[in-house]
Amino acid sequence: MDKRLRKTQRILKVQEQLQKMAEWRLASLKRQAIELRNAQEDLIQTLNHDDALHGLFVESTARRLQQLAAQEGQVEQAQSEQGKVVLDRAMQVKRTERIVDTLALEHRRAGEKKDGLALLDRLATKSDASLP
Template identity: 35%
Template sequence: MSAKDRLARVERLLAVQEQMRRAAEWELAATRRQAAAIRDSEAELMARLSQEGPLHGLFLDAAARRLKALARDAAAADALAARQEAAAREHALEQKRSERRVVHLAAEGRREDERREALERLDAIVARRARAPE
């Protein structure tokens, strides 16, 4: 397989890795938005609980259960965000490795072309000398 073929293959791989990295970043952003929404709900519920009203004591038990559920959801969202962040970082590292490989293969292809051109020039010189009368 020539350097140009390897380069084309790695460039296709690089495009796929870039898409995977972007998808991982989008998922991470969505999870972070979800975690922020959960925290907003917690804050809103806490603010409502701190207000005194005529029916304040009637909903304490339900509010406590809701707060526990929100805390559980927030912890799950944080754990998911941590896993997604690690995955996004790994995709970014893979993309960087592929980018370096593309640069390396492009340089190798140029060297291969230069070597071939030099050999063709040498062959042409040898052929001219062989045809030239002595």
């Protein structure tokens, strides 16, 4: 097999793995964002319940809500950036796939041409070859 084709196929495999890793990171960020929203909802429900000790924990609960909101903002920004990385990786994979397809076609055509020339040489070297 052509050396360039083999190298390009290896590059394609690496790029596919990098794309999967980027997708996994994006999925992880999405899960993290959901967990932060759920934690905020739980704290808000806790604040809404009437409780005898309710007044003692309002300040700390409010601070925790602010922290969670800040973390959620950071996660959403990271999610946006990771989405761009995933898209970029997917485009790289597609470009490399096209290159591999082109090289494979060229390699196959070169093999067919070589086989055709070898056949013509054999036909031409036969002493009893009859032409149609």
